[in-house]
Amino acid sequence: MEDRIICFLIDDDDDDQEIFSLALSNIDENIHCITANDGIDALTRLNTEDKFTPNFIFLDLNMVRMNGRECLSEIRKIPRLDSIPVIIYSTSSEQRDIMETKTLGAADYIVKPSSMALLEKRLEQVLRGYHT
Template sequence: MPNRTCFLIDDDDDDREIFEIALEAVDKSCVFISAKNGLEALKFIDENPDFIPDYIFIDLNMPYMTGCECLAAVKQITRLTNVPVIIYTTSSYGKDANDTLALGAAHFLVKPASISALTTALSDIINGIATSYLLKSVSIE
């Protein structure tokens, strides 16, 4: 099986570093690529026409382009149509979850408080066993 690729779009340097540490704990062979905001991510995707990651994680609150705007733009790129997009955010607001799921997000993951909790969540997502537990701290209305 070829190496899997995770593309994280998040403006917070610490969050990108923590994500990379957790991802490496889940799968040392997984390729980690990140962008600091939606505009940088879309430019990278545009400049690399063969780039099709296995997973895309998008923070909601970013400068220049919100996570919702970035998600909508990513979903318009034909070659990325089947790539699961996971919203990765500090927000636990039910409306944010509903809005992003309606835009085509596969999951809404509230940023866990520890690397071990993030490692577990990433493991579940990458191994295809993610369930609604990802939404348990979100009040869906």
């Protein structure tokens, strides 16, 4: 069980959740993807389930109830998650968004790619960068 990786995806788009989960399972069957539909649901889970500490958090920027910037700021206030990389996963490729989220504590930024193969390649790069 030690080599099982838990990724927590916070994204309000069901299709994006499904594609992301499939990409992770294609990369490695030991990667488990847990999803939350928005920042409020994610923070509730992260704040109330003491044992829930994912290896990676992937966060969409453009969500309705709480946007990704607000959620990122709140995640960074949870001490046990200090060392957990938060990777922004967004359709936005705006340099301002990338710089702003890194200032707020994001470890990386993935622009949602147009194909499954590109998504898998980018996720592999991110996962390898933290799990060597």
